[in-house]
Amino acid sequence: MAASDAPATSHTPAASDTPAIAATALTVVRGDRTVLRGLDFTVPRGRITGLLGPSGCGKTTLMRAIVGTQAQVTGTLDVLSRPAGHPALRSRIGYVTQAPSVYDDLTVRQNLDYFAAVLLPGRAQRDERRTAVARALADVDLTTHADALACRLSGGQRSRVSLAVALLGTPELLVLDEPTVGLDPVLRRDLWDLFHRIAADRDTTILVSSHVMDEAERCHRLLLLREGELLAEDTPEDLRRRNDTATVEDAFLHLVDAAAARARARTETGARTETETGARTETRTRTRTEETPS
């Protein structure tokens, strides 16, 4: 998103205690649908925040707004103390989309070399490039596959190449869209261990989406999204405690039921008011008709 398309911002100077992401009344329209409705939330720095919710609830749309690739965003959205989409944020954010962005006809190392050349161009940065590529390969445990063509990799390995690309620039904010989809339990655990290492060792803020609720327990904080609305913003522990449930999944279901009950009550109140207003109007009309001499 161009800076001019960025939502309005209450631009504040950078400070280590300001949240990595702060949204107020964030609304996104896609086509003729309002996909995100008036979201207010913050994402703390250096922590792993899980964005959880069922398929189609708006997780990808929210991530796209944060990285600045989503049109029709209104409200306030600050990322690393800049308005989302600001050009200065490009090198500070790593974004891994659901579909791995990997060149099939290049090897793993060539893929990384290519993106490293974009991030760290020129002969003077050759050593930095080499170090960054070696580190990213080691991060995602693909050093032994460095010379394999990307088209020969498994789905999980391809996802890890995408993640390695995002790690090349040592981003301050890493936005990961369902990075563990389709991975076996061992790989999923290894990836989550990696996310925790990155957050702890490099002070990187990680926003990671998932629709698998057991992954919620691995996050420091959670944003629970449903049908474009934020159901909760809390730690997994507080979410369980507040809803008196054993798991985050049960807490989520509890919140969904409560939201549905509130919506039903609103609809019934609206219908009753409408009926009463209709009855009053009819009475008034009848009275007027009766009063009108024929």
Ligand SMILES: Nc1ncnc2c1ncn2[C@@H]1O[C@H](COP(=O)(O)OP(=O)(O)OP(=O)(O)O)[C@@H](O)[C@H]1O
């Ligand atoms: N290009 C588009 N144009 C119009 N509407 C879209 C577009 N892409 C997505 N949507 C709609 O926006 C809503 C949210 O989609 P989004 O991809 O953000 O959900 P999600 O929570 O990431 O889903 P999933 O977990 O399946 O990836 C959906 O109802 C979807 O139909």
